[in-house]
Amino acid sequence: MGKVPCNSDIALIFYRLATLSQFLDENPFITRAYQKAARNIESLDVDIKHLFDAGKLKAIPGVGEEIAKGIAEIIETGTCKRYEAMKREIPCDVFGLLGIPGIGPKTVRRAYEQLGITTPDELEKAAIEHRLRKLQGMGVKSEAKILTAIRRSKEMDKRITLDVALPIARIAMEYLERCPHVSNVTATGSLRRHRETVGDIDLIATSDADHSEAVLKAFGSMPGVTRVIKSGATEASVILKNVRIDLRIADRASFGSLLQHFTGSKEHNIRLREIAIRKGLKLSEYGITDHETGILTPCGEEAEVYRMLGLPFIVPELREDRGEIEAAIAGSGSLPDLVTEDDIKGDLHVHSKWSDGANSVPELADAAMGRGYEYLCISDHSKSRGIAGGLSEECVIRKINEIDAFNDDNESSRGFRVLAGSEVDIRADGTLDYPDRILEMLDIVIAAVHTGFSQDRRTMTSRIVRAIVDGHVDILAHPTGRLLGERMGYEVDIDRVIEVAAETGTALEINASPRRLDLSDINARKAKEAGVMLAIGTDAHSTYHLGYMEFGVHVARRAWLEPCDVMNARGTTELLRRIGRG
């Protein structure tokens, strides 16, 4: 038997069942039931196998008799009969075809039934040969649209990281702010929820009805726009620097409703609309309509939307339908009081010129003080990281001496302390890259895996566990090793790592580099729930990178972290006590 399916493997099968049932034109509510179950399985914070063992599968929302049976079957056999049967019934690459923007289940079905098309390549060929336009409901324009969509989907990257998305969003927002008759230009969607990557950029703005179309036209002719996807009376979509930007215009009176609607997530909004229906109301981007009287009440402020539904305000980072609705219903006291950037007292992961950083210790310290920090941990690479200027043992001692001298000159006068740290390699066998003698001289030891990424799950897990039970490690850096959009993390049983971190009192890092964001929001939340402290570090290699702290705090907020869960939300004295240096 193959590997035991995990939550996301099982969720994937139900997502695919949803897609296949859509293709087979089954009752659309069956499709939705599969999707809902898949979403809830995906966002479970426990291993679904535990629920299965305890006979509690039906405790998962959206999981009833049939889906519970399916889950059991997948856990026991790796797949389920219904899924295999449907795949046999449909000898075409439904998933590949539906991956093309503008192609939906109806088109796939017609193309398959009437033209025998089974793959994206065949679809492209049919478009080139002008056979698609003969399909019912298709014309010359649809055919051309599909052809460009296929070509674009081959070259377009899927999701982009925030360091790329934010500057592009700012260009568009500054342009719009200069346009006449426009105000309240605001980023919404996944960007406002601070997801770790975004698929597109969603903007909204207010204008009066007389001018909205002109504003949208102006948006389409913004410098740098390479394509206008659509442009109507209230919304438009364009491509700028290879990124799609959607803009929606509303009047001031319904701005709060619009903001709420476009911030999403889709799943969160569906839950809100269900709540509205139960109260005899209808929620839309225009406001809240009383079902009986038909009277629409637009919300100027976003909080009004929640208030009218009888809920406390829910901050955007929590709007993922991962328990925030239930917490809100239970009362505002059940929602977390999330950590903010103002709570952060220092950066715990920074590289200096001693290894591969661009700035000296005093330069980094000045920049940190400029950000209002009380401390900064200079954590250069250890000796094995030759390629990144890893420090020999005698270099570490010289660095510690430099830091001591700096603190002697500055600590009492400026109320700021540099902490001597190191990002120490965890070797392939789980030992650390410095002897105990050196580790004990450091204020903070950050352990990290930088080599041997292809180790199997068991080896990697016991390697990391060995390192953190060693007793010298304060923080485990970028615990999964992933690089967003570039590289999956190494194989590791993160639940086991969290468990051992809890036992040993080791903090886990939220690496704030926008290419990493590791731990992820979901794993950081698991860590919090296991009683593990999180340390937000920017992994800065220059003073500029200290600004990445905002990305790390966003992940922390999405992980429901409060200041007490974050190691560097503690002041110097408390931090030193925690790491045994106070």
Next chain:
DNA sequence: GCCGTTTTCGGCCCGACTGTTTTCAGTCG
């Protein structure tokens, strides 16, 4: 297929834009 302070049956989120239609279906977010 799931679910219940209207329901164990009859519901299931809402609206914009495009293209092919001549009143609407398909797709998307």
